Amino acid sequence: MTLGSLDPLAPDCRLDPQVAHRLRDMSLLVSLPSIASRLNNLISDPQTSVKTVREVVEMDPALTAKVISLANSSYYSVRTAVKTVDRAITIIGYQELGVMALGLGLTETFNMSSAPKDFDVESLWLHCLATSWLGQRLASRIGFPEVGEVMIAGLLHELGVIILVSKFPILFQTLMDLILAGQSWLVAENALKARHELVGHELAKLWKLPEVYQQAILFHHAPEMATSHKIIVAATSLADALAHKIGFGLKTEVNEVDLGYSLNTLGMTPFTLQSFIRETISKIEEITPMWRQMVKTSERVPDKAGFSSLMDNSVKSVKR
Numbered sequence: 001m002t003l004g005s006l007d008p009l010a011p012d013c014r015l016d017p018q019v020a021h022r023l024r025d026m027s028l029l030v031s032l033p034s035i036a037s038r039l040n041n042l043i044s045d046p047q048t049s050v051k052t053v054r055e056v057v058e059m060d061p062a063l064t065a066k067v068i069s070l071a072n073s074s075y076y077s078v079r080t081a082v083k084t085v086d087r088a089i090t091i092i093g094y095q096e097l098g099v100m101a102l103g104l105g106l107t108e109t110f111n112m113s114s115a116p117k118d119f120d121v122e123s124l125w126l127h128c129l130a131t132s133w134l135g136q137r138l139a140s141r142i143g144f145p146e147v148g149e150v151m152i153a154g155l156l157h158e159l160g161v162i163i164l165v166s167k168f169p170i171l172f173q174t175l176m177d178l179i180l181a182g183q184s185w186l187v188a189e190n191a192l193k194a195r196h197e198l199v200g201h202e203l204a205k206l207w208k209l210p211e212v213y214q215q216a217i218l219f220h221h222a223p224e225m226a227t228s229h230k231i232i233v234a235a236t237s238l239a240d241a242l243a244h245k246i247g248f249g250l251k252t253e254v255n256e257v258d259l260g261y262s263l264n265t266l267g268m269t270p271f272t273l274q275s276f277i278r279e280t281i282s283k284i285e286e287i288t289p290m291w292r293q294m295v296k297t298s299e300r301v302p303d304k305a306g307f308s309s310l311m312d313n314s315v316k317s318v319k320r
C-alpha cells in the first residue's frame with residue numbers, strides 16, 4: 001500500500017453524499033452529553049478548583065462511580081480506600097478525569113448494540129483508551145505541555161469508526177464483509193465512499209469540535225498532511241500505531257503509517273521509541289484491568305442497587 005492512499009483527501013476518498021447528508025441530520029439529533037463538555041471546559045480553565053469539578057462530577061452517578069473506582073485501582077497505588085470525589089479527583093488529575101467523562105459520554109451517545117457479530121466493540125473502546133493513554137505518555141516524554149489535548153485527540157481519533165458501527169449498521173456490515181473477503185480496511189472504505197477519517201471529521205465539524213480534534217481525526221493515518229496542531233496530530237498518529245503494536249489494535253484497521261514523520265515531529269528517534277515502548281509495556285499491564293472494567297460497565301447506572309454494587313467493587317479492589 002502506498003503512503004498516498006492513506007491521504008483521506010485523495011480524489012478517490014470522497015464521502016458518499018448520502019452518508020454526508022445523514023451525518024448532517026444526525027448532528028442535529030445527537031450531541032455529546034453536556035456534562036462531558038462542561039467538564040472539559042472547566043478542566044481547560046486554569047482557575048478551576050477541585051470543588052467546582054466535584055460539583056459537576058456529582059451530577060452524574062455513573063461518572064461518580066467511575067471516578068471513585070478509578071482512584072482505587074491498583075494503577076494509582078493508594079494506601080487507604082478513596083471514598084470521596086474530592087480525593088479521587090486529586091489522585092486522578094483533571095486531565096484523566098476529562099478523558100473519562102468524554103469516554104463515558106461517547107459510550108452513552110453511541111449505542112453499539114447493532115454492531116456486526118464479527119466486530120469486537122470492546123476492542124474498539126480499548127483501542128481508543130490505549131491511544132489516549134499512550135498519547136499522554138508520549139507528550140509527557142517529550143515535555144509537550146498540551147497533554148490534555150493529546151489525550152482527548154487519542155480518545156476521539158476513531159470517531160468515524162464509532163459512528164459507522166453505531167449509526168450505519170448496514171453499511172458497516174458490508175464493509176466487514178469486504179474486509180473478511182480479503183480487502184484491506186482502506187480499500188473497502190474507499191469502495192463504499194465511507195472513509196472513517198472523513199466520517200469522523202464531518203461530524204466533528206458539524207459538532208464544531210475544536211480544530212485540533214478535527215485535524216487529529218482527519219489525519220491520524222496521514223499526520224504529514226495536517227495543516228495545524230502538527231505535534232498533537234503526530235502524537236495521536238504515533239500513539240495509534242503503538243496501540244496496534246502492543247496489542248490494543250483494531251484487527252481490521254490500517255496499520256501502515258510511516259512512523260518516521262511522527263518521530264521527527266516529536267523529536268524522537270527509533271532508539272528513544274524502543275525505550276519508550278519497554279517502559280510503557282510494564283505500566284500498561286497495571287492499567288488494563290481498569291480499562292476493561294470501564295468498558296464493561298459503561299452503560300448508565302440503572303438503579304441505586306447497581307450503583308452501590310459498583311461502589312462496593314471499587315472499594316474491594318483497593319490495593320493495600
Ligand SMILES: [Fe+2]
Nearest residue numbers: 158196220253
Ligand atoms: Fe483510524
Ligand SMILES: [Fe+2]
Nearest residue numbers: 127157158240
Ligand atoms: Fe486508531
